[in-house]
Amino acid sequence: MLDILVQEENERESGETGPCMEYLLHHKILEALYTLGKADCPPGMKQQVLAFYTKLLGRIRQPLLPHINVHRPVQKLIRLCGEVLATPTENEEIQFLCIVCAKLKQDPYLVNFFLERLDTSDYFY
Numbered sequence: 001m002l003d004i005l006v007q008e009e010n011e012r013e014s015g016e017t018g019p020c021m022e023y024l025l026h027h028k029i030l031e032a033l034y035t036l037g038k039a040d041c042p043p044g045m046k047q048q049v050l051a052f053y054t055k056l057l058g059r060i061r062q063p064l065l066p067h068i069n070v071h072r073p074v075q076k077l078i079r080l081c082g083e084v085l086a087t088p089t090e091n092e093e094i095q096f097l098c099i100v101c102a103k104l105k106q107d108p109y110l111v112n113f114f115l116e117r118l119d120t121s122d123y124f125y
Contacts, residue, residue: 002055002056002059008021009021009060025070028069030070030073031073033052033053034076034077037050038076046080046092047089050077050081050093050096054092054099065107065110071113071114075113075114081096
């Protein structure tokens with residue numbers, strides 16, 4: 001799937017979204033992958049999902065994180081990272097988090113998608 005998306009992007013003008021990427025974005029494919037990764041079903045799926053997200057964010061040049069169907073599952077995957085210490089997916093988790101940080105460094109405004117709103121009423125009695 002990733003190879004098709006990269007090839008499609010290379011064949012198009014800069015910034016133009018092709019039909020495969022449109023399908024990925026509009027049919028919540030990344031959300032489905034997150035769900036499979038969270039369940040780690042079949043076993044090893046979490047590792048595969050993390051690797052796919054890492055490669056997708058790293059190899060696609062167009063900005064994906066502003067899309068709600070990308071940043072929401074990325075947020076969920078970030079929360080999933082580190083839940084279990086010394087997990088077999090630790091390397092993939094680190095690589096995934098590094099590519100997300102690299103994307104945020106490129107476009108700092110994207111950090112707003114990853115900051116959770118605090119309800120100040122929780123802090124007052």
